[in-house]
Amino acid sequence: xxxxxxxxxxxxxxxxxxxxxxxxxxxxxxxxxxxxxxxxxxxxxxxxxxxxxxxxxxxxxxxxxxxxxxxxxxxxxxxxxxxxxxxxxxxxxxxxxxxxxxxxxxxxxxxxxxxxxxxxxxxxxxxxxxxxxxxxxxxxxxxxxxxxxxxxxxxxxxxxxxxxxxxxxxxxxxxxxxx
Numbered sequence: 001x002x003x004x005x006x007x008x009x010x011x012x013x014x015x016x017x018x019x020x021x022x023x024x025x026x027x028x029x030x031x032x033x034x035x036x037x038x039x040x041x042x043x044x045x046x047x048x049x050x051x052x053x054x055x056x057x058x059x060x061x062x063x064x065x066x067x068x069x070x071x072x073x074x075x076x077x078x079x080x081x082x083x084x085x086x087x088x089x090x091x092x093x094x095x096x097x098x099x100x101x102x103x104x105x106x107x108x109x110x111x112x113x114x115x116x117x118x119x120x121x122x123x124x125x126x127x128x129x130x131x132x133x134x135x136x137x138x139x140x141x142x143x144x145x146x147x148x149x150x151x152x153x154x155x156x157x158x159x160x161x162x163x164x165x166x167x168x169x170x171x172x173x174x175x176x177x178x179x
Contacts, residue, residue: 054153054155054158055153055154057148059149062144062147062175064144064178065114065140066145069138069145069178070114070117073136074117075089082176083099083173084173085100085103086102087099091111094109102124106120106121106122109133116136116137118135119133119135126155127155132152132154133151133152135150135151137149137150
């Protein structure tokens with residue numbers, strides 16, 4: 001049988017081990033949370049190279065004809081349907097557009113039906129009078145359409161947001177719309 005001293009020493013060891021294990025688990029959890037916050041912040045922070053870039057180039061493929069893609073990008077009802085946000089688009093050259101409930105606006109500069117759309121384009125939070133140039137080239141590839149996007153002339157510091165924004169607000173929703 002254990003004497004009282006041995007029992008007390010055993011209980012102290014058990015309590016000390018529990019405190020150590022709980023403390024270690026809390027420390028690991030805190031380090032993991034800090035690491036996750038740092039990674040998230042790094043993903044949101046603009047990259048140094050991205051801060052200086054004022055143009056981007058992307059390519060997206062869709063299971064649709066060039067006519068269908070052209071209409072989705074220039075027809076108010078279709079744009080609203082694929083994006084899930086209000087759009088008002090004047091389809092003529094020089095026509096104004098407002099998309100995503102007024103978050104993006106501009107004017108059509110050049111329209112070649114089912115082949116090319118060029119727009120003077122700007123988010124609402126840019127300095128008034130500052131526009132960039134967006135060019136959608138629609139290329140037929142069998143039963144699909146490849147959209148080649150060139151977005152140029154946007155302010156420094158906008159690259160990372162715009163680069164991801166095209167995917168999130170255009171390419172992913174268009175892909176689902178044409179699926």
